[in-house]
Amino acid sequence: MLWAIINGSVYKYAKINMPTFNELKKNLKKDFSNYKKIKVALLGDTATQFLKQALRGTGFEKEVDLDIWEADFNQIERQVFDPSSELFEFNPEVIIIFHSAHKLLDRYNKLNPTLQNSLAITQLELINNIVITINSQLKCKIIYYNYTEINDSVFGNYANKIESSFLFQLRKLNFELMVFAAKQSSFYVCDLSSIQNHSGKINLFQPSIYINTEMILKIDILPEVAKKTIDLIGAMTGSFKKCLILDLDNTMWGGVIGDDGLENIQLGSLGIGKSFTEFQYWIKKLKNRGIILAVCSKNTESVAKEPFEKHPDMVLRLDDIAVFVANWGNKADNIRQIQSILNIGFDSMVFLDDNPFERNIVRENINGITVPELPEDPADYLEFLYTLNLFETTSISNEDAERTKQYQVEAERVVLQKSFTNEDDFLKSLNMVSFIEPFNKFNTPRVAQLSQRSNQFNLRTVRYTEAEIENSIVDENIISFTFTLSDKFGDNGMICVIILRREDKDNLFIDTWFMSCRVLKRGMENFVLNAIVNCAKENGYSFLKGEYIHTEKNALVKDHYFQLGFEQATNHWILEVNNYQEKKCFIKTKYINGT
Numbered sequence: 001m002l003w004a005i006i007n008g009s010v011y012k013y014a015k016i017n018m019p020t021f022n023e024l025k026k027n028l029k030k031d032f033s034n035y036k037k038i039k040v041a042l043l044g045d046t047a048t049q050f051l052k053q054a055l056r057g058t059g060f061e062k063e064v065d066l067d068i069w070e071a072d073f074n075q076i077e078r079q080v081f082d083p084s085s086e087l088f089e090f091n092p093e094v095i096i097i098f099h100s101a102h103k104l105l106d107r108y109n110k111l112n113p114t115l116q117n118s119l120a121i122t123q124l125e126l127i128n129n130i131v132i133t134i135n136s137q138l139k140c141k142i143i144y145y146n147y148t149e150i151n152d153s154v155f156g157n158y159a160n161k162i163e164s165s166f167l168f169q170l171r172k173l174n175f176e177l178m179v180f181a182a183k184q185s186s187f188y189v190c191d192l193s194s195i196q197n198h199s200g201k202i203n204l205f206q207p208s209i210y211i212n213t214e215m216i217l218k219i220d221i222l223p224e225v226a227k228k229t230i231d232l233i234g235a236m237t238g239s240f241k242k243c244l245i246l247d248l249d250n251t252m253w254g255g256v257i258g259d260d261g262l263e264n265i266q267l268g269s270l271g272i273g274k275s276f277t278e279f280q281y282w283i284k285k286l287k288n289r290g291i292i293l294a295v296c297s298k299n300t301e302s303v304a305k306e307p308f309e310k311h312p313d314m315v316l317r318l319d320d321i322a323v324f325v326a327n328w329g330n331k332a333d334n335i336r337q338i339q340s341i342l343n344i345g346f347d348s349m350v351f352l353d354d355n356p357f358e359r360n361i362v363r364e365n366i367n368g369i370t371v372p373e374l375p376e377d378p379a380d381y382l383e384f385l386y387t388l389n390l391f392e393t394t395s396i397s398n399e400d401a402e403r404t405k406q407y408q409v410e411a412e413r414v415v416l417q418k419s420f421t422n423e424d425d426f427l428k429s430l431n432m433v434s435f436i437e438p439f440n441k442f443n444t445p446r447v448a449q450l451s452q453r454s455n456q457f458n459l460r461t462v463r464y465t466e467a468e469i470e471n472s473i474v475d476e477n478i479i480s481f482t483f484t485l486s487d488k489f490g491d492n493g494m495i496c497v498i499i500l501r502r503e504d505k506d507n508l509f510i511d512t513w514f515m516s517c518r519v520l521k522r523g524m525e526n527f528v529l530n531a532i533v534n535c536a537k538e539n540g541y542s543f544l545k546g547e548y549i550h551t552e553k554n555a556l557v558k559d560h561y562f563q564l565g566f567e568q569a570t571n572h573w574i575l576e577v578n579n580y581q582e583k584k585c586f587i588k589t590k591y592i593n594g595t
Contacts, residue, residue, distance in 0.1 A: 024057025523585035
């Protein structure tokens with residue numbers, strides 16, 4: 001088993017948290033009825049029936065019901081390029097494509113030597129044609145497994161210098177595949193190559209099985225491949241981690257700051273201190289890409305903050321931490337306090353603590369939070385966490401880097417609010433301003449990202465790609481709005497998106513309404529509705545029509561339309577525009593780009 005090469009504590013964790021293939025198969029007999037259903041098509045040039053089982057079984061572990069249609073063996077091109085194929089009849093939400101390196105080697109071997117140095121470009125052209133064809137007929141995401149390395153040893157190490165070698169072409173193809181994916185909003189690379197690099201080829205591929213069954217992936221590696229795939233599907237559908245909560249003593253540094261003192265904790269470039277320093281560099285990179293960092297430590301606050309303020313080898317500083325909680329209280333209660341400030345779900349949080357007792361307390365008392373069983377040796381922290389792939393994402397934006405500051409400011413707002421006895425006075429004191437503009441080429445990436453990430457305040461939870469947002473800009477039946485919100489503490493950036501769809505001459509349908517939970521209880525709901533109603537009136541509509549589609553995460557807005565004065569009609573909510581009384585809010589408006 002792949003984990004046998006790792007120390008005992010990690011092996012134990014792997015046994016508990018990485019089910020075997022047989023355990024995943026047992027999941028197939030369990031009840032999926034309460035889980036979100038996602039239609040998935042699986043296409044491979046090699047046998048994929050066991051991969052299908054592993055994917056569905058892993059879906060159960062992640063509370064997702066994958067309705068998987070599997071194409072016949074080696075039918076990728078026929079299914080894609082035949083407009084009447086079973087693939088298009090199935091109409092999947094996600095298509096998984098597995099072009100194997102072994103089949104590519106077969107093609108390479110049959111090529112005229114003068115054409116071997118163009119294999120990567122030829123294969124990429126095929127992939128491009130596949131993507132174009134799928135996108136022209138389906139509204140779906142595409143997951144493409146990259147290529148595991150095969151060194152046929154024809155040229156030895158010289159294979160890295162001669163373009164016609166298979167290894168050169170394979171590495172070139174994987175690189176070009178990354179470049180290609182960066183330009184495609186609905187195309188995602190699942191890194192099968194890194195699984196082989198981590199596990200070893202011997203754990204991924206067995207020649208005798210391939211020769212007799214055409215199956216590339218060994219049974220034992222399928223759970224890891226399935227997990228990496230499901231992580232990606234989860235991120236596509238809004239399930240991902242947003243926050244990393246950190247213990248301090250023997251987690252962020254070696255030793256106990258309260259007992260050992262600043263000069264004696266272990267940090268730096270030598271010995272065990274190097275492990276903690278490298279660990280902090282990894283955490284810093286997570287923060288820079290938008291993961292919220294919080295501290296939860298049993299400690300005196302001033303003592304706990306001292307290394308952040310004074311230790312020369314600390315990589316993380318106080319301005320990297322969104323919420324800092326250090327006291328002698330129960331860690332589960334302190335994490336609840338952090339959650340109340342951040343206003344995100346516990347299932348979006350990861351808690352790291354070196355102490356098994358503290359991990360267990362948090363795990364048993366907070367449903368949904370992820371608490372990895374860290375190895376005993378801090379030198380193993382990073383390699384262990386790399387394998388867990390806790391922070392999968394499908395998009396990155398410039399605003400992500402500002403997230404920590406936004407939540408630090410939110411903590412300041414919480415403190416200020418406690419000093420007011422009257423809520424209206426508190427809201428007036430914030431001096432809030434909202435910029436309103438339609439979709440455009442500049443805000444499209446952020447709109448698409450918010451669409452993928454918004455779960456709690458999302459009335460219909462419809463996800464959009466950048467391409468779909470771009471198409472809506474020129475759609476005469478769509479009216480779009482984006483809202484920012486700033487106040488005296490700072491700028492929250494874009495926090496709300498509205499898509500209105502013209503149904504007929506009387507009805508304007510609220511196709512999409514999602515908003516950041518950071519701005520709840522500041523009157524933003526009223527402000528947005530006032531703007532929507534004004535738009536409806538200006539365009540001659542008599543009614544606004546809203547819809548709430550329940551998901552596991554959006555119960556927060558179940559009564560949203562009722563609370564705003566809409567009346568229920570069958571499966572929809574209706575608001576009569578002409579009788580609407582503008583709702584109270586303390587937000588000033590600024591329209592830009594001609595809206």
